[in-house]
Amino acid sequence: MNGNILLSVEDVVVDLPTPRGNLRAVDHVDLTVGAGRTLGVVGESGCGKTMLSRAVLQLLPKKAKLSGRVMFDGQDLLQLPPEKLRKLRGRSLAVVFQDPMTSLNPVLTIGTQLIETLQEHLELDDAAATRRSVELLAAVGIPAPEQRLAQYPHQLSGGMRQRVAIAIALSCEPKLLIADEPTTALDVTIQAQILDLLAREQRRRHMAMIIITHDLGVVAGRTDEVAVMYAGRVVERAPTPALFKKMRMPYTEALLAALPKLDAAPHTPLPAISGRPPDPTRPLRGCSFSPRCRYAVARCQNEKPALEAAETKAHQFACFHPIEDHADANA
Amino acid sequence: MLLFVARRLLYLIPVLIAVSLLTFFIASLLPGDLAYTILGDQATPENVAALRKDMGLDQPVWIRYFGWLGNILQGDFGRSFRTGQTVLQTVAERLPVSIELMLLAQLGALGIGVPLAIICAARSGGPFDRFMTGTAFGMLSVPTFLSAILLIYFFAVELRWLPATGYVPFAEDPLANLRFLVLPSLTLALAEWPSIMRVLRSDMIATLQEDYIALAKAKGLTPARILFVHALKPSSLTLVTITGINIGRLIGGAVIVETIFALPGIGRLLIGAILTRDLIILQGVVLLVGAGFVIMNFIVDMLYAVLDPRIRHGHA
Numbered sequence: 001m002n003g004n005i006l007l008s009v010e011d012v013v014v015d016l017p018t019p020r021g022n023l024r025a026v027d028h029v030d031l032t033v034g035a036g037r038t039l040g041v042v043g044e045s046g047c048g049k050t051m052l053s054r055a056v057l058q059l060l061p062k063k064a065k066l067s068g069r070v071m072f073d074g075q076d077l078l079q080l081p082p083e084k085l086r087k088l089r090g091r092s093l094a095v096v097f098q099d100p101m102t103s104l105n106p107v108l109t110i111g112t113q114l115i116e117t118l119q120e121h122l123e124l125d126d127a128a129a130t131r132r133s134v135e136l137l138a139a140v141g142i143p144a145p146e147q148r149l150a151q152y153p154h155q156l157s158g159g160m161r162q163r164v165a166i167a168i169a170l171s172c173e174p175k176l177l178i179a180d181e182p183t184t185a186l187d188v189t190i191q192a193q194i195l196d197l198l199a200r201e202q203r204r205r206h207m208a209m210i211i212i213t214h215d216l217g218v219v220a221g222r223t224d225e226v227a228v229m230y231a232g233r234v235v236e237r238a239p240t241p242a243l244f245k246k247m248r249m250p251y252t253e254a255l256l257a258a259l260p261k262l263d264a265a266p267h268t269p270l271p272a273i274s275g276r277p278p279d280p281t282r283p284l285r286g287c288s289f290s291p292r293c294r295y296a297v298a299r300c301q302n303e304k305p306a307l308e309a310a311e312t313k314a315h316q317f318a319c320f321h322p323i324e325d326h327a328d329a330n331a
Numbered sequence: 332m333l334l335f336v337a338r339r340l341l342y343l344i345p346v347l348i349a350v351s352l353l354t355f356f357i358a359s360l361l362p363g364d365l366a367y368t369i370l371g372d373q374a375t376p377e378n379v380a381a382l383r384k385d386m387g388l389d390q391p392v393w394i395r396y397f398g399w400l401g402n403i404l405q406g407d408f409g410r411s412f413r414t415g416q417t418v419l420q421t422v423a424e425r426l427p428v429s430i431e432l433m434l435l436a437q438l439g440a441l442g443i444g445v446p447l448a449i450i451c452a453a454r455s456g457g458p459f460d461r462f463m464t465g466t467a468f469g470m471l472s473v474p475t476f477l478s479a480i481l482l483i484y485f486f487a488v489e490l491r492w493l494p495a496t497g498y499v500p501f502a503e504d505p506l507a508n509l510r511f512l513v514l515p516s517l518t519l520a521l522a523e524w525p526s527i528m529r530v531l532r533s534d535m536i537a538t539l540q541e542d543y544i545a546l547a548k549a550k551g552l553t554p555a556r557i558l559f560v561h562a563l564k565p566s567s568l569t570l571v572t573i574t575g576i577n578i579g580r581l582i583g584g585a586v587i588v589e590t591i592f593a594l595p596g597i598g599r600l601l602i603g604a605i606l607t608r609d610l611i612i613l614q615g616v617v618l619l620v621g622a623g624f625v626i627m628n629f630i631v632d633m634l635y636a637v638l639d640p641r642i643r644h645g646h647a
Contacts, residue, residue, distance in 0.1 A: 059545050059548060086551045088551065089551035090552070095549045097546060102542040102543065103542040104543055105547070105561050105565070106543070107638065108560070108561070108564075116552060116556070116560075152641070152644075165546070
């Protein structure tokens with residue numbers, strides 16, 4: 001990893017108490033994001049990717065227990081007093097949530113929700129904050145931005161609302177933007193537009209970004225590095241080109257195979273990943289993907305593989321039988 | 332928005348007609364002949380018959396209803412056969428007392444209930460929240476006649492800070508007027524703050540789970556701004572309903588409290604009218620109070636639109 005590290009997640013564990021017992025949502029995760037770089041976090045629903053992002057933002061549910069270190073810009077966010085954390089949030093650490101239908105306050109105007117963020121962190125009078133808000137709305141591609149300021153969220157479409165949410169996130173020029181499934185709730189036609197908008201603004205503002213998604217197609221070509229999560233753990237981590245060139249973890253391969261392909265013949269069945277993720281309140285002794293893995297052997301059920309680097313230091317995966325080895329065996 | 336108001340106003344007409352029907356027919360179901368009541372024990376059958384004819388009591392009930400309604404539409408609610416005063420005069424005399432009591436009681440109840448609800452919601456599950464929720468539940472079970480008597484005992488009898496009963500008009504001596512109203516409005520406020528607190532607390536706890544509150548936190552807003560600007564307004568719809576119903580109810584006077592504290596309000600007027608069989612006053616006052624209640628509900632509907640822009644724009 002070149003450049004200075006902006007965010008480093010070290011051995012983070014998130015436990016959620018549930019009526020059925022303790023749920024380990026995030027299980028000893030280590031990640032780093034360099035200044036100005038993009039990390040994609042990929043996994044199916046329930047794999048802990050959203051809980052990981054909430055852990056970074058310190059927005060976990062009250063009952064959640066969190067341990068480890070989240071070093072952001074030289075400070076451990078977990079040790080930071082609330083007032084300092086508040087000054088950091090929205091200022092240098094911003095977020096875009098999944099559903100723009102629920103993430104904007106329905107009773108406040110777009111203008112209020114933008115301007116309050118600006119005035120909380122920057123010394124701006126009303127006129128300057130209004131001017132800046134109009135610029136921001138224009139920058140995220142919202143037509144007639146002056147009129148939008150007086151409108152309420154319900155008067156805008158989902159795609160427009162997500163653009164507003166992005167404008168709010170960008171408003172104070174953050175160093176890191178966490179986009180938690182930013183396009184999942186949107187129409188397919190809008191998704192690429194929003195992703196391109198995020199990428200463009202990221203380059204322009206030199207900010208780092210974490211894109212959380214269940215769609216490997218979203219991270220391909222848009223990220224510098226990808227971390228694949230399964231059952232609360234990072235199971236494969238590699239620079240994006242290296243990952244798509246040669247994925248080692250069977251889960252990553254299965255995730256990619258589950259994407260519909262445009263050039264597939266009609267009526268080709270989609271190779272869905274059979275079974276379900278393991279019950280997070282009943283952790284498995286061995287590899288948590290082993291019950292669904294077609295390469296699994298006895299060892300996989302009894303021993304947990306560690307996340308380890310193979311031939312290149314940057315490409316890490318947690319598997320006893322990474323994919324290339326199977327190919328060798330078959331040859 | 333104008334269409335919204337117009338439509339709500341149209342809804343008022345059938346409701347008001349229903350109120351007038353109920354008022355009139357329930358009053359005419361009361362046992363005893365009005366003419367006998369007016370004339371007393373010494374009445375001769377001839378006198379009674381003459382009076383019945385004079386008052387139109389010999390007419391069928393629906394003809395009397397339309398006659399009554401027609402007079403009301405011309406602003407004539409009738410006249411008490413006991414005092415000779417018109418209904419409107421009597422109500423105009425009594426209404427300020429009840430309205431002042433109602434306003435002070437609401438101010439007190441909101442002043443106690445709203446801040447407590449916000450603190451409890453912000454610290455839900457904590458010791459303060461649990462203590463206040465328990466206290467509110469206990470207070471909800473205390474009837475007003477009990478708290479009134481206890482308040483009189485402590486503040487009027489033991490401490491001698493405030494008068495126990497009586498009334499001075501505001502125009503005569505504002506300070507004395509307020510002193511007479513402190514205990515009665517406190518009695519009502521004590522009965523109403525628990526429901527205000529419970530409703531706002533639970534709505535606010537639900538609101539605080541919303542995504543937009545998480546985003547407000549992620550934006551680095553102060554806890555006070557999140558609570559008061561982002562959470563309070565979307566949480567206050569039920570609160571407005573409850574307050575509206577309380578106000579509507581108290582326009583008709585607080586019968587028990589007015590009686591205990593000897594306040595000459597609408598509540599005591601009604602009780603007096605019932606006890607003396609003053610049917611004209613009773614009908615007129617019940618109709619006016621009913622109309623006030625209905626109009627209060629209309630105002631509450633309008634307030635919804637002020638609070639939630641989605642209602643204003645016809646989206647919800």
